[in-house]
Amino acid sequence: MGYVAIKGGGQAISGAEKLLEFIRTRQGETGEPLDIETIENQLYFLHSRIMSEGGLFHPKLASLAIKQSMGDTLEASFALRAYRSTKPRLIESPILDTSNMRVTRRISASFKDIPGGQMLGASTDYALRLMRTELLDESPDAFKSIAGKWLDENRYDEIPDTFPKVLDALRDEGLLPPVNEAISEQKPFDITREPLVFPVPRSAALSTMARSETGSILALAYSNMRGYGDIHPTVAELRVGYLPVMLPHPITGELIEAGEVLMTECEVVAMYEDEENGDKPSFSLGYGACFGHNEVKAISMSILDRALQSGMKNGPTNPSEDPEFVLLHIDGIDSMGFCTHYKMPHYVTFQSDMDRLRTTQEKHTNKHEEASQKGADNV
Amino acid sequence: MFNQTFSADTQFRKASAEYNFGFLDEYAKKEVRRSVLKAIAIPGYQVPYSSREMPMGRGFGTGGLQLTLSLIGKKDTLKVIDQGSDDSVNAVNLRSFIEMTCPGIDTTTKVSEATLIQSRHRIPERELREDQILVLQVPYPDALVVVEPSEDKRKIMHGEADYSRLLVKLYEDIVKFNEITISHRYPTRINGHYVIDPSPIPRWDVPKLNNSKSLILLGAGREKKIYAVPPYTLAEPLEFDDIPFRVESFNDSTGKRRTCWRCGCDHSFLDEFIDAQTGDKRYQCSDSDYCDEQIKSQVNNQELEG
Amino acid sequence: MLKQDLLGAHIKAIWLAETQQALFNSLMQVMSRPGRLDNWEQWLENSPAYLAVLATLLDGEVSLNDVHGLLTESDWPMLQAKKSEVELANYLLCDASKMVHIQPSLGTLSSPDFSATLILKVAQLSVKQGSMNLKLTGPGINGEAQVAVSGMEQAWLENRNGWCSAFPLGIDCILVDDTQIMALPRTTRVEILEAVHNGENN
Numbered sequence A: 001m002g003y004v005a006i007k008g009g010g011q012a013i014s015g016a017e018k019l020l021e022f023i024r025t026r027q028g029e030t031g032e033p034l035d036i037e038t039i040e041n042q043l044y045f046l047h048s049r050i051m052s053e054g055g056l057f058h059p060k061l062a063s064l065a066i067k068q069s070m071g072d073t074l075e076a077s078f079a080l081r082a083y084r085s086t087k088p089r090l091i092e093s094p095i096l097d098t099s100n101m102r103v104t105r106r107i108s109a110s111f112k113d114i115p116g117g118q119m120l121g122a123s124t125d126y127a128l129r130l131m132r133t134e135l136l137d138e139s140p141d142a143f144k145s146i147a148g149k150w151l152d153e154n155r156y157d158e159i160p161d162t163f164p165k166v167l168d169a170l171r172d173e174g175l176l177p178p179v180n181e182a183i184s185e186q187k188p189f190d191i192t193r194e195p196l197v198f199p200v201p202r203s204a205a206l207s208t209m210a211r212s213e214t215g216s217i218l219a220l221a222y223s224n225m226r227g228y229g230d231i232h233p234t235v236a237e238l239r240v241g242y243l244p245v246m247l248p249h250p251i252t253g254e255l256i257e258a259g260e261v262l263m264t265e266c267e268v269v270a271m272y273e274d275e276e277n278g279d280k281p282s283f284s285l286g287y288g289a290c291f292g293h294n295e296v297k298a299i300s301m302s303i304l305d306r307a308l309q310s311g312m313k314n315g316p317t318n319p320s321e322d323p324e325f326v327l328l329h330i331d332g333i334d335s336m337g338f339c340t341h342y343k344m345p346h347y348v349t350f351q352s353d354m355d356r357l358r359t360t361q362e363k364h365t366n367k368h369e370e371a372s373q374k375g376a377d378n379v
Numbered sequence B: 001m002f003n004q005t006f007s008a009d010t011q012f013r014k015a016s017a018e019y020n021f022g023f024l025d026e027y028a029k030k031e032v033r034r035s036v037l038k039a040i041a042i043p044g045y046q047v048p049y050s051s052r053e054m055p056m057g058r059g060f061g062t063g064g065l066q067l068t069l070s071l072i073g074k075k076d077t078l079k080v081i082d083q084g085s086d087d088s089v090n091a092v093n094l095r096s097f098i099e100m101t102c103p104g105i106d107t108t109t110k111v112s113e114a115t116l117i118q119s120r121h122r123i124p125e126r127e128l129r130e131d132q133i134l135v136l137q138v139p140y141p142d143a144l145v146v147v148e149p150s151e152d153k154r155k156i157m158h159g160e161a162d163y164s165r166l167l168v169k170l171y172e173d174i175v176k177f178n179e180i181t182i183s184h185r186y187p188t189r190i191n192g193h194y195v196i197d198p199s200p201i202p203r204w205d206v207p208k209l210n211n212s213k214s215l216i217l218l219g220a221g222r223e224k225k226i227y228a229v230p231p232y233t234l235a236e237p238l239e240f241d242d243i244p245f246r247v248e249s250f251n252d253s254t255g256k257r258r259t260c261w262r263c264g265c266d267h268s269f270l271d272e273f274i275d276a277q278t279g280d281k282r283y284q285c286s287d288s289d290y291c292d293e294q295i296k297s298q299v300n301n302q303e304l305e306g
Numbered sequence C: 001m002l003k004q005d006l007l008g009a010h011i012k013a014i015w016l017a018e019t020q021q022a023l024f025n026s027l028m029q030v031m032s033r034p035g036r037l038d039n040w041e042q043w044l045e046n047s048p049a050y051l052a053v054l055a056t057l058l059d060g061e062v063s064l065n066d067v068h069g070l071l072t073e074s075d076w077p078m079l080q081a082k083k084s085e086v087e088l089a090n091y092l093l094c095d096a097s098k099m100v101h102i103q104p105s106l107g108t109l110s111s112p113d114f115s116a117t118l119i120l121k122v123a124q125l126s127v128k129q130g131s132m133n134l135k136l137t138g139p140g141i142n143g144e145a146q147v148a149v150s151g152m153e154q155a156w157l158e159n160r161n162g163w164c165s166a167f168p169l170g171i172d173c174i175l176v177d178d179t180q181i182m183a184l185p186r187t188t189r190v191e192i193l194e195a196v197h198n199g200e201n202n
């Protein structure tokens, strides 16, 4: 039987929790609790972001995390990540081929015509950011009719499920180096099971970036875009869609489709470099991918991937090329946790700080008194 | 599970049904345990581990917590301290999380009753025994970070036991201030090789690391490191011949040792605070259990004498 | 959920999470205090002690080399460890009564934890006298400790002392007899005392 020691400060904690819960429900009788489906669909981009930063593709729990954290992205991803971290790794998928992705959007900035064609899909890229005041008071009926109407009017079933990859075409032309089979056979680094000990393989960098906080990775990638680096990327292909996840059958080992995950993938082509080993010069590549629909994150990641490859090869010449600097500062859960911890009591260390300051001050005063004494003696 | 309403202060309790004993899955515990053995075998070396996300913030003791959860069993009695007190908010929070996820364990505020002690910023005043284990929460595990930001380079310096730059830093302090200004997290050399950051304990607690009867484990969750000071192992704060290492002074301006206003103790680390009514400065034992114990023994003595 | 839980009620104690918690605590104490002997008899149910050590520490994330073939084929799936060459293995299981020429991983200067842990099976560990008496000093030992080991080739200790001569590089040893365990981390200075003839000092 467990004996419980004390309950003192616990009251404060429970009080704080109750207040938070009050804030969540303070609409009172006019309010409706957010339902999980609504969050997944109407807060689509937020939901995507939480799954990717939480590092767990679990649409239902991601919605719950958003709900219980009242929309705080850091807190929501944190809850999802903490849940994930209690789960053992039971089975591993082989490397999944994204050309099998059921694409909902794909664009290329490098060619006007790409094999299979451009497909703009759902995007805010060309939207006018005007306030849509008609949504202030949206009627449920109007809301409900929109999706049905769209489905009636669009012949979406004519769109092929999969598209060839732009990079394959570039590779066929010899503009990109051939796929390095030796690397693709290496077992990818699992950041949930192994700590990062630098230097780390590229797979460790990629998976760290895939879970990174969107704003943080954007900031570091932006530093590279602005001039603390010179990747000069071109988006060869950005695609959003559902990727089938293949898992080996636990008994037969045969690959079976376990489901699909919504993903954003970005491949950038960057300027070529001199090949020291005398190989034919070719463009270089940066790769980004994350759960959910989050294009800014995927593009930022692909740029940093390219920058980090440079840094790993030639030594970093700016922060965005330094694997330690980038990979240890982009995790939202780590950084927000540490930022928050400064609110905890630091009485003991502060006492110790005061002791040092007082001793130093005393010595300073003594020295000055001595000096002025000496000065007086010399007169 | 999604339609349940969680009453505010029982979120964890409801959720805990879905979690393993000790919250972490057994594989996560094994990894921590393997790292602990390595940490003991290489005293002071920071063993990297994958460090799972815990349901509280990085920086709130998740490294210590992962150690505790990987070590604790139903026969253990746990004490959790923050700033020397069992009753501070963070200590309460960690303790109730452990109670919740480890049904069957006992908790205590008395050092003497505990088998496992998790602490932030203090080592108990009372000397620990061989059968006790102290787990310290660590925000910054690497003492070299003040002179070298790159971990890759720091690892080489540690391997070679090359602490010359750190010593230069200390020496510059002396030139500038005529005093080593490091107040807490005092760099301490373990077994003559690795220099550790002993966590933000005050200098007062550093001598307790030396030749300790109990095993001391240090866990940094965010920085993903575990290290150890094994029992009966040399732990020396860095110092110079002419400027020795000194613990905090609690003497008043006349050189008299201040005492705890509660228990009268003249040999413990004191918290300083300002009396709200009188505006006077007051001093009180930082280690609340030790303070209570002193009061109790005085009462007992009086009873015996009376 | 763990594999061992899925396999039902007939599972031996050493595979259960609760036992492994207790065994690990013992292992941690013996690693912290070289020379200390712990008896695991109550947990073993006829399983060899070395198997209990492996069950406590290993899973699919680490590699093992069974140098002398002490394990049975059915132990491997329970341990989940990857099979690996001696030079690369995280853990080596050896019969200390047989000497072999091996080179375990000693780690690197930056990462001395990339080193092997050796589990050495001996005939008998004792705090009294045995065929080989050792004086231990170093971290974890209050002054000095003495232990006696029987059924261990002296060359193992000589090799061990060589592998551990350039701290922080080295290997850590866990010695087991039928029911007892003891550890020699790389920091322990091991001195082989003059063999004492039977009958003396009793």
Ligand SMILES: [Zn+2]
Pocket: B260, B261, B262, B263, B264, B265, B284, B285, B290, B291, B292, B294
């Ligand atoms: Zn007191």
